[in-house]
Amino acid sequence: MRIFLFAASLRKDSYNKKLIRIAADIVKKMGTHRVDLCEFNEFLLPLYDGDLELQQGIPDAANKLGEKIKEADAVIISSPEYNGSIPGTLKNALDWISRIKPVPLAKKQVFLIGASPGKLGAVRGNLHTRVPFHILGSHVFPDYFGVALADEAFDAKGNFKDSRQRDSLKKLLESFIFYAGRKETPFDRLDEFIDEQKGKNPSP
Numbered sequence: 001m002r003i004f005l006f007a008a009s010l011r012k013d014s015y016n017k018k019l020i021r022i023a024a025d026i027v028k029k030m031g032t033h034r035v036d037l038c039e040f041n042e043f044l045l046p047l048y049d050g051d052l053e054l055q056q057g058i059p060d061a062a063n064k065l066g067e068k069i070k071e072a073d074a075v076i077i078s079s080p081e082y083n084g085s086i087p088g089t090l091k092n093a094l095d096w097i098s099r100i101k102p103v104p105l106a107k108k109q110v111f112l113i114g115a116s117p118g119k120l121g122a123v124r125g126n127l128h129t130r131v132p133f134h135i136l137g138s139h140v141f142p143d144y145f146g147v148a149l150a151d152e153a154f155d156a157k158g159n160f161k162d163s164r165q166r167d168s169l170k171k172l173l174e175s176f177i178f179y180a181g182r183k184e185t186p187f188d189r190l191d192e193f194i195d196e197q198k199g200k201n202p203s204p
Helices: 015-030 050-056 060-071 088-097 123-135 163-181 186-200
Strands: 002-007 034-039 074-078 109-115 145-147
Touching: 002 015, 002 060, 015 034, 015 074, 015 109, 015 163, 034 060, 060 088, 074 163, 088 123, 109 123, 109 163, 145 163
Parallel strands: 002 034, 002 074, 074 109, 109 145
Antiparallel strands: none
Protein backbone atom coordinates (compact mmCIF):
# COMPACT_ATOMS: atom_id res chain seq x y z
CA MET A 1 0.00 0.00 0.00
CA ARG A 2 1.25 3.48 -0.87
CA ILE A 3 0.68 6.02 1.89
CA PHE A 4 1.09 9.77 1.41
CA LEU A 5 1.79 11.84 4.53
CA PHE A 6 2.29 15.52 5.28
CA ALA A 7 1.84 18.02 8.09
CA ALA A 8 -0.38 20.96 7.20
CA SER A 9 2.08 23.45 8.66
CA LEU A 10 4.77 25.64 7.14
CA ARG A 11 6.75 26.39 10.30
CA LYS A 12 10.18 24.75 10.44
CA ASP A 13 9.86 23.50 14.03
CA SER A 14 6.17 22.68 13.78
CA TYR A 15 4.84 20.20 16.34
CA ASN A 16 2.77 18.67 13.57
CA LYS A 17 5.86 18.11 11.43
CA LYS A 18 7.37 16.23 14.36
CA LEU A 19 4.20 14.19 14.74
CA ILE A 20 3.90 13.28 11.05
CA ARG A 21 7.56 12.19 10.98
CA ILE A 22 6.89 9.86 13.88
CA ALA A 23 3.84 8.51 12.06
CA ALA A 24 5.87 7.97 8.89
CA ASP A 25 8.57 6.15 10.85
CA ILE A 26 5.99 3.84 12.41
CA VAL A 27 4.47 3.02 9.03
CA LYS A 28 7.90 2.40 7.51
CA LYS A 29 8.73 -0.07 10.26
CA MET A 30 5.61 -2.06 9.44
CA GLY A 31 7.70 -3.13 6.47
CA THR A 32 5.06 -3.69 3.80
CA HIS A 33 4.07 -0.17 2.79
CA ARG A 34 5.53 2.52 0.57
CA VAL A 35 5.79 5.78 2.50
CA ASP A 36 5.67 9.12 0.66
CA LEU A 37 6.40 11.83 3.25
CA CYS A 38 6.37 15.41 1.97
CA GLU A 39 6.71 18.91 3.38
CA PHE A 40 3.66 21.15 3.00
CA ASN A 41 6.14 23.85 1.96
CA GLU A 42 6.51 21.98 -1.33
CA PHE A 43 2.96 22.99 -2.22
CA LEU A 44 2.91 26.76 -1.69
CA LEU A 45 -0.21 28.21 -3.26
CA PRO A 46 -1.78 31.61 -3.84
CA LEU A 47 -5.15 32.28 -2.24
CA TYR A 48 -7.88 30.68 -4.30
CA ASP A 49 -9.22 33.19 -6.83
CA GLY A 50 -11.63 32.21 -9.59
CA ASP A 51 -10.26 34.95 -11.83
CA LEU A 52 -6.71 33.68 -11.33
CA GLU A 53 -7.83 30.16 -12.20
CA LEU A 54 -9.57 31.45 -15.31
CA GLN A 55 -6.51 33.40 -16.45
CA GLN A 56 -3.69 31.04 -15.47
CA GLY A 57 -5.31 27.70 -14.72
CA ILE A 58 -4.70 25.54 -11.66
CA PRO A 59 -1.25 26.23 -10.13
CA ASP A 60 1.48 23.63 -10.60
CA ALA A 61 1.74 23.18 -6.83
CA ALA A 62 -1.96 22.24 -6.60
CA ASN A 63 -1.59 19.78 -9.46
CA LYS A 64 1.50 18.30 -7.78
CA LEU A 65 -0.34 17.86 -4.49
CA GLY A 66 -3.34 16.44 -6.30
CA GLU A 67 -1.13 13.91 -8.11
CA LYS A 68 0.44 12.81 -4.82
CA ILE A 69 -3.03 12.21 -3.39
CA LYS A 70 -4.23 10.45 -6.54
CA GLU A 71 -1.27 8.06 -6.54
CA ALA A 72 -1.72 7.13 -2.88
CA ASP A 73 -3.91 4.37 -1.50
CA ALA A 74 -4.29 6.30 1.74
CA VAL A 75 -3.46 9.76 3.09
CA ILE A 76 -2.37 10.75 6.60
CA ILE A 77 -2.35 14.43 7.54
CA SER A 78 -1.21 16.03 10.78
CA SER A 79 -2.95 19.36 11.10
CA PRO A 80 -2.51 22.16 13.61
CA GLU A 81 -5.46 24.00 15.09
CA TYR A 82 -5.74 27.71 14.31
CA ASN A 83 -8.21 29.55 16.54
CA GLY A 84 -10.16 26.36 17.12
CA SER A 85 -10.50 25.54 13.43
CA ILE A 86 -8.82 24.34 10.23
CA PRO A 87 -5.62 26.19 9.19
CA GLY A 88 -6.26 28.61 6.34
CA THR A 89 -3.34 27.18 4.37
CA LEU A 90 -4.85 23.69 4.40
CA LYS A 91 -8.34 24.93 3.53
CA ASN A 92 -6.89 26.94 0.67
CA ALA A 93 -5.04 23.87 -0.64
CA LEU A 94 -8.27 21.85 -0.50
CA ASP A 95 -10.10 24.59 -2.37
CA TRP A 96 -7.53 24.44 -5.17
CA ILE A 97 -7.53 20.63 -5.24
CA SER A 98 -11.31 20.63 -5.53
CA ARG A 99 -10.92 22.33 -8.92
CA ILE A 100 -9.05 19.30 -10.32
CA LYS A 101 -11.39 16.89 -12.10
CA PRO A 102 -11.91 14.19 -11.11
CA VAL A 103 -11.32 15.37 -7.54
CA PRO A 104 -8.24 13.48 -6.23
CA LEU A 105 -9.69 13.18 -2.72
CA ALA A 106 -12.92 11.51 -3.82
CA LYS A 107 -13.23 8.08 -2.13
CA LYS A 108 -9.70 8.46 -0.74
CA GLN A 109 -9.00 6.94 2.68
CA VAL A 110 -7.85 9.75 5.02
CA PHE A 111 -6.58 9.71 8.61
CA LEU A 112 -6.39 13.06 10.41
CA ILE A 113 -4.09 13.54 13.40
CA GLY A 114 -2.85 16.69 15.09
CA ALA A 115 -0.81 18.40 17.79
CA SER A 116 -1.43 21.56 19.73
CA PRO A 117 0.10 23.36 22.73
CA GLY A 118 -3.39 23.43 24.23
CA LYS A 119 -4.91 20.81 26.49
CA LEU A 120 -7.32 19.41 23.89
CA GLY A 121 -4.76 18.19 21.36
CA ALA A 122 -6.21 20.09 18.38
CA VAL A 123 -9.48 18.17 18.63
CA ARG A 124 -11.60 21.27 17.91
CA GLY A 125 -9.61 21.94 14.76
CA ASN A 126 -10.01 18.30 13.76
CA LEU A 127 -13.79 18.58 13.88
CA HIS A 128 -13.67 21.50 11.43
CA THR A 129 -10.99 19.92 9.25
CA ARG A 130 -13.11 16.85 8.60
CA VAL A 131 -15.87 18.87 6.92
CA PRO A 132 -14.23 19.76 3.57
CA PHE A 133 -12.81 16.24 3.27
CA HIS A 134 -16.30 14.80 3.67
CA ILE A 135 -17.69 17.31 1.16
CA LEU A 136 -15.02 16.27 -1.35
CA GLY A 137 -15.98 12.62 -0.92
CA SER A 138 -13.09 11.37 1.22
CA HIS A 139 -13.55 8.46 3.60
CA VAL A 140 -12.24 10.01 6.82
CA PHE A 141 -11.20 7.48 9.47
CA PRO A 142 -13.51 7.97 12.47
CA ASP A 143 -10.79 7.79 15.13
CA TYR A 144 -8.41 10.64 15.90
CA PHE A 145 -4.99 10.96 17.48
CA GLY A 146 -4.14 14.27 19.12
CA VAL A 147 -1.09 15.43 21.06
CA ALA A 148 -1.99 17.87 23.83
CA LEU A 149 0.58 20.22 25.39
CA ALA A 150 2.69 19.61 22.30
CA ASP A 151 5.28 22.18 23.37
CA GLU A 152 6.25 19.73 26.13
CA ALA A 153 5.58 16.42 24.34
CA PHE A 154 8.69 16.08 22.15
CA ASP A 155 12.37 15.74 23.01
CA ALA A 156 15.25 17.52 21.28
CA LYS A 157 15.31 14.87 18.53
CA GLY A 158 11.61 15.20 17.77
CA ASN A 159 10.56 11.96 19.45
CA PHE A 160 7.83 11.54 22.04
CA LYS A 161 9.06 11.96 25.59
CA ASP A 162 6.37 9.51 26.69
CA SER A 163 6.71 6.22 24.80
CA ARG A 164 3.06 5.42 25.53
CA GLN A 165 2.06 8.09 23.01
CA ARG A 166 4.00 6.31 20.28
CA ASP A 167 2.34 3.03 21.25
CA SER A 168 -1.11 4.63 21.05
CA LEU A 169 -0.35 6.18 17.66
CA LYS A 170 1.00 2.85 16.38
CA LYS A 171 -2.23 1.06 17.29
CA LEU A 172 -4.34 3.66 15.53
CA LEU A 173 -2.13 3.59 12.43
CA GLU A 174 -2.40 -0.18 12.28
CA SER A 175 -6.19 0.07 12.55
CA PHE A 176 -6.36 2.75 9.87
CA ILE A 177 -4.16 0.86 7.43
CA PHE A 178 -6.17 -2.32 7.93
CA TYR A 179 -9.35 -0.33 7.41
CA ALA A 180 -8.01 1.48 4.34
CA GLY A 181 -6.72 -1.75 2.81
CA ARG A 182 -10.06 -3.52 2.78
CA LYS A 183 -11.57 -4.06 -0.64
CA GLU A 184 -14.95 -2.92 0.56
CA THR A 185 -15.75 -0.38 3.26
CA PRO A 186 -19.06 0.72 4.80
CA PHE A 187 -18.73 3.86 2.68
CA ASP A 188 -18.85 1.78 -0.51
CA ARG A 189 -22.12 0.19 0.55
CA LEU A 190 -23.48 3.60 1.52
CA ASP A 191 -22.59 4.96 -1.94
CA GLU A 192 -24.40 2.02 -3.54
CA PHE A 193 -27.44 2.60 -1.32
CA ILE A 194 -27.57 6.31 -2.23
CA ASP A 195 -27.28 5.48 -5.94
CA GLU A 196 -30.11 2.94 -5.62
CA GLN A 197 -32.33 5.48 -3.87
CA LYS A 198 -31.65 8.04 -6.58
CA GLY A 199 -32.74 5.47 -9.17
CA LYS A 200 -35.95 4.75 -7.29
CA ASN A 201 -36.71 8.41 -6.65
CA PRO A 202 -35.53 10.43 -9.66
CA SER A 203 -35.53 14.20 -9.37
CA PRO A 204 -38.70 15.86 -10.77
